[in-house]
Amino acid sequence: MQQTTLKALADRFGLTLRGDPDHRVGAPATLAAAGPENVSFLANPAYAVHLAECRAGAVIIGEGLAERWSGNALISDNPYASWAKIAAHLSPEPTAEPGTHPAAVVADDASVDPSASIGPQASIGARARIGRNVTVGPGCVIADDAVIGDDSRLVAHVYIGPGCRLGKRVLVHPGVVIGADGFGLAMEAGHWIKVPQLGAVVIGDDCEIGANTTIDRGAIEDTELAEDVRLDNQVQIAHNVRIGAHTAIAGCVGIAGSTHIGRYCMIAGACGIGGHLTICDKVIVTAMSTVLDSITEPGEYGSGIPARPHARWKRILVRLGQLDDWVRRLRRLERNQS
Amino acid sequence: MQQTTLKALADRFGLTLRGDPDHRVGAPATLAAAGPENVSFLANPAYAVHLAECRAGAVIIGEGLAERWSGNALISDNPYASWAKIAAHLSPEPTAEPGTHPAAVVADDASVDPSASIGPQASIGARARIGRNVTVGPGCVIADDAVIGDDSRLVAHVYIGPGCRLGKRVLVHPGVVIGADGFGLAMEAGHWIKVPQLGAVVIGDDCEIGANTTIDRGAIEDTELAEDVRLDNQVQIAHNVRIGAHTAIAGCVGIAGSTHIGRYCMIAGACGIGGHLTICDKVIVTAMSTVLDSITEPGEYGSGIPARPHARWKRILVRLGQLDDWVRRLRRLERNQS
């Protein structure tokens, strides 16, 4: 953990400093837990109540809330982004040792940049190309002809299928499977025939892929994530899906085959998105929703139902089942009244 | 990529050739991308609009649509199945080298057929049996007493639990866990006691299991997939589930314990199926549905709700919560009118 002065932080990250420029802070901490040696932040106004008791050495804070805090302040237009950068600065990721661990297996004709770090039990296939400063963590499997762009990091237990290509600065968490076969089946004479999945997966620069997420290779053409796409854990991306730049998808979302998602979309947790749809830019889908039609207008969409006490919910379910009948009775009343 | 004449393809796959028998094609391609050296296909009439601009060397096509295409045609009763077979013929999977990689670990008393390929970082337990032409990819773990049938392929990072048995030609994608313990718990004096999971998992011939799917071992008897069952990615199969032959289950579906699914069922993505149910043959469940009762009649079932603009959906939710009240008011109106 590094220690640095508030002046140094303000200068480096373009913030307005209010308070003691020589005060030194190290570890980031929450408002409630921070002491004089910690820097903290306030991005969500709901947490402003903690300012009263806060003992932080400095708080990264927006101008609007700064007057509610009497201690050292690093004033930012975007406190959460400033926090992200300062926390990364104070708690840098340990850098992996360059070189190939003796317990890794690298194909003779694979190309591994000397600055890359290949961890124990990793396996790199024929003709694969591993860029500069790449980290391939323990137990990762890079199949033949795969390409990993510069400064990318595969944490551990990541699988990259044949011919799949990752851009630069891609971060892939453990258990991710990129480039397994898509789910393509043809029925003939009562048996399924596997449809070969001939495309690959192409991932743009600056993407992050959460733990145990799966992204299938395309059936004929490629499955594609543009730059700066962020996927949480246990997301399932089927074959030939395309996801636009800067779109973020929360945990447990499934996207069926050939659907195209726009740029700057945000899909909340556990949504299911049907196949062969087009979702335009800047669409927000709320949690546990089912998207079965294309969306052509930016905005917020949903179909999740909040849980209620079970007895009440059961009564609603009964009424839901009778809805058609009630509508008929209502129509009859209207006819009688007119 | 192989190159072959249209006559050779027509003869081999029993298709009617219309056009130049000596024309040679190689890589499969989409209708839109294909050039003279590519073979393409048309199975979904919605894509027939692409025929006008299509430059493919040949199109696999049904008789009904063939008149809309003036180029070389391979006419098939089942163009998608013909495509599957021709694409596999033209783009064969690379075959793995027989033998055990020096960085694999195989128990002394395991039985590995000499034609099998055991990849780097794989580990094969005591008394396990690996059949003819099996591929055990990098990082796979085969526990004690497991059996892998002839011509099966475990791509990478697959776990097969103790005593679990896979049939022939089973394809298992990366990250799959077959034979972890089922979720069996008994409460005693305020603490959970683990209920031993003594059964195994038995998988029939010709099954395919998608990436990061989990299939738990049975509590006492086995969890069973019959032949030709096809599971997509991130499917969860609990203990003592049985799935009938030729059933296909899309991504993110969860099936709770002891449920029996029939033959030729199709479960769409992200459905949840409750425990101790029986689903008969030829049931289709639509996406994001919840099955909580047994199903005794073939047909299509569902409970998924398509997303709407959020403001409209919120108003519907309010009405849904008031449903009981509206029904009461409707009844009063009926009483008053009569």
Add this chain to the structure above:
Amino acid sequence: MQQTTLKALADRFGLTLRGDPDHRVGAPATLAAAGPENVSFLANPAYAVHLAECRAGAVIIGEGLAERWSGNALISDNPYASWAKIAAHLSPEPTAEPGTHPAAVVADDASVDPSASIGPQASIGARARIGRNVTVGPGCVIADDAVIGDDSRLVAHVYIGPGCRLGKRVLVHPGVVIGADGFGLAMEAGHWIKVPQLGAVVIGDDCEIGANTTIDRGAIEDTELAEDVRLDNQVQIAHNVRIGAHTAIAGCVGIAGSTHIGRYCMIAGACGIGGHLTICDKVIVTAMSTVLDSITEPGEYGSGIPARPHARWKRILVRLGQLDDWVRRLRRLERNQS
């Protein structure tokens, strides 16, 4: 498989024996499959119909149902718990050999108790501490500074992130990822900035974590599971979630960030639980429900909708979409009538 007398079982597990004390039983079996050499159990009265034909050497059974069974009986206040203990006694898990497999990689400054078993292809990071009688199965990755408590077992392919700490007797199934980064993003100038995830994951004693489940590290403070928490397969636990003791969570559940779940809760399969919520003790959530509000009263909650035949469900969906309109028409009728 051990063999033992009914008297020995009754004495050891505090049960009342009715029948032949010297009868010997070995393998546990279901009521339907058991023969004279098997012990079976009846916990769910729905299965009492099997007693008539049952040939088991003994049945573990509650007093209330014992009169419906004429054979040897081990009478218990809690037959399912007694079954769990007797089955574990008769079918003990094989114990792993102490020591580090030559194909494992252990950092020089890691501390591994001599009684621990480190399997092939496992990798143990710097300063990690592995307790007494721990099993680290094949292909597991234990990152730097992680701690695994005594008698814990990581079956295979488990990832434990930097600084994460597991208690004693924790059982972790294959494919689990504990301590990947939480999903923290700040938007700045049209790009996402990653928010460092500085907390760890802390897991209490006696927890069990199902296959391919993911538990993210905290953003600043830790993600925490108290003692005796039981997670099924493919559960997703986001950063800074806290789960109280003795809570059980079924497969495919997702819990969003910073939510606190109480003690003795039971969350059924495939539920989604929103972020920043507090769920009190002893809450039951039924399958496929969406929890979007905090819950302050113990009891049963839900919002899952059981599937219906598709044609009927489609009609209900139409009515659901018109609900606002029907309510308006109902109100008009009321006005006209009054």
